Amino acid sequence: MKLLWGDLHNHCGITYGFGDLENALSVAKEQLDFCAIIGHAMWPDMPERTEGLEFLVDFHLKGFAKLRGNWEHVRETVKTWNVPHEFVTFQGYEIHSSEFGDHHVLTTSDELPLIEAGSPSELVAALAPLPVIAVPHHVSYTPGYRGANWEAFSESISPVVEVYSKHGCSMSDSSAYPCWHTMGPRDSRNTVVSAIRSGRKFGFAGSTDHHAGYPGSYGDGRVAVLATEKTRDAIWEALLARRTYAITGDKIACSFTVNGAIFGSEVKVDGRRELKLDVTGCDFIDKVSVYKNGVLWKVVNAQYAGLQQLPEPQTQGKYKVRVEMGWGDSQTGYVWQGSARLDKGQIVSVETCFRGQSVLAPTPEMRDNPDINLLGNKLIAWSEQTAEWTCTTFKNVSTRHPQTAALIFEIEGDTNSQLSIEVNGQTFTYTIGELLEGSRSAHMLPHSSEAILVHRAVPEHAYCFQGEWHDDEKERDCDAYHVEIRQTNEQYAWITPVFVIS
Template sequence: MKLYWGDLHNHCGITYGFGGLENALAAAVEQLDFCAIIGHAMWPDMPERTEELEFLVDFHLKGFAKLRDNWEHVRNTVKMWNVPHHFVTFQGYEIHSSEFGDHHVLSTSDDLPLIHAASPAELVAELAPLPVIAVPHHVGYTPGYRGANWGAFSDQISPAVEVFSKHGCSMSESSAYPYWHTMGPRDSRNTIISAIRKGLRFGFLGSTDHHAGYPGSYGDGRVAVLATEKTREAIWEALLARRTYAITGDKIACSFTVNGAIFGSEVTVTGRRVLALNVRGCDFIERVSVYKNGELWKMADGLHSAQQRMPESHEKGKYKVRVEMGWGDNTSGFLWQGRARIDDGQIVSVETCFRGQNVLAPTPEMQDNPDINNLGNKLLEYSNHTAEWTCMTFKNVSTRHPQTAALIFELEGDPNSRITIEVNGQIFAYSLSELLEGSRSAHLQPYNSEALLFHRAVPEHAYCFQSEWHDDEKERDCDAYHVEIKQVNEQYAWISPVFVHS
């Protein structure tokens, strides 16, 4: 089986989001294998319209009506973009619920009807016998305030739960990426850890919940799926089997097994449990945390072991170099045209880290622009020695909300190998030896201008991790083991549990 990367929860102007549907799908193709464009469809227990809630209620009702009026067009467009083995789409839409928490339904059927229901469970039942699942998302909000309702949770309709998005991380009350949206803070009762401690079983998903039509927008949430091939049927089977894990942005490739059973599995073990983890990341791996039944069980310091061994000047191997573009004061967008060349080495792979403009929810002053995220972000081509791309960046929203773009080059060479970047007519070049010492930055203009950053080069042993642990202690009739990976650049992966029956 192979890892495929996707976003199963992205919004655009088909309801109360922004941006064109075709533009959203075109952006997804550039850096994902699959996606679902989700329209907001209903809120059965929405608060009553008052003067204070006038805008909230009105934009929801207008969005729901817009999706209903255009459902056939939306459904047919999504169907058209599904090309087996090239790019996969799923049909779906969202149901808000104060009582049960928000869910988006997903389906492999292009005949999925848009119907109204009183709850996520009722909606799935009404859509039967079509293949449909309901994915709870931003579950960490207050119970009864559109947070999860674990008492009503059913893994029969929800084999996986979204644990990270633009809303933040819902793994635990102390996880990185807290909730800062107007919907409120995280509540420990509604975290993923709380659900695992209750004995609930589900896989982990990451998706953007981005509201301006940019699936896979870097840093906002993505999902990895282990499937036999890139088709709707194969990826759907993997979702049902919970062979999934959540990532923030970097495509951190993971394999995690217990006695050979892959993440998401249920397995019966009568003796020793052998946990095996293999990770191939995109930056220095800082920390690996293994959890058992929601409690920290083992921790490994990946950064310490990586720093014990840096490459010699003549040593050949693989390295990753992230080249990031952006900064400056341009709020209308700055177009980068770039070309990379490697001398005395070769390019093994290129990973794009492109973002859409940052939108999570509408505000009274915002007007829809179908081209809001028609940015031209594209890896045009790459070979063993060169790569070309275009991308758009914007002034960072704040010092905590970047709007930069980046490419991660995996290179094969030695510290004398040299990477040259030409952007917008200017040329910058550094050897791997220099980049192993630290990052290097450059500006395009004398002051307050866009800038380019060559991040510190990462040798292969530092972005890879492999370990094995043994456990002889049964705590429950069904013990759940899951893993968190943290890189030094604050990019994470949360691997779905393996459920071990005694």
């Protein structure tokens, strides 16, 4: 099967988001295999327009009306961009709910009508016989406050759940990436591990929930699916089969099985459970955590976590080198024209880590801007020896919220392989041997300027992991095993459970 990358939940100017629809689809195609552009459509139990809630109510109603008025155009545009085996799109829109939590509905049908309903389950029923699923998102918010309602959760209409986005991580109340949005904090009763402990079965997904037309914006959430081919039907089959997992940004390739059954499967096992994990990351793998029924069961801490216990240098083989650009003080955008050349080696792959300007919800001072993320971020070309790209970066929003852009070069070579990076007329050259010793940075101007960072080279044995465990103990009639992968750069993967029935 093929491992494909997507974003099934993001927004733009078709409702109360920002940015052009065509540009959103274009930037999605640059970094992803599939996406769904979601319009905000309804909120059946929205609070009344009382003092202090005027802006909240008004921008929602205006956004809902905007989507209804342009629905035929939106649907036709999404349909046009769906090209099997090249780039796949899905139709969908969102229903808010204080009682049941927010969901976005998805379908393979280009005939999806825009209708209203009182709840996610009622909406799916009303859309029958079209193939439709409803994906819960930001589930860990307070019950009754647009967090999940696990008592009303239905596996039949929600085979996957969004566990990570710009809102934060909903896996547990102690997971990395807490919720800082105005919608509030996480509540342990609504977390993913709480639902798993209660016996519910679903797959994990990540998506950005980006509100400014930049699907797949790096670090905000993406979903991986294991599908037979890059088509709507094949990806849809993978979603229904729960062959999914969530990533924050880096495309961490994972395979996880129990007795040969891949993640998302239900497998009957009467005796020993044989767990196998295979990971190819994009940075130093720092920690691998295996959970059984939502409780930490096995943990592996990398010996080379941190800089004090680095492994012996790898003198030849594969390495990953991240080239990151940004910093500086530009509020309007700094354009980078970059190229790379590798001598005495081969470029095996190039992964882009491009971001859009970050918007999660409108504020009273914001004005519509269709070009907000018309940034020109693109990997123009690459070969075994060269690569060329362009991108735009901005001043970091805060010291904890970067607006940088990066590319990850997978290189086959040795310590003498030499990587030359040219950006905006300046050239910086380093050998793999130098980069194994540590990162190198340079600035474009003498002070407070944009900068480039060539990260420490990561040898293959440090970004790959294989693990095997066995378990002879049955705890429940259906035991759920899932995995969390953490890299040293704080990029994560959360792998959907294998459900073992005995």
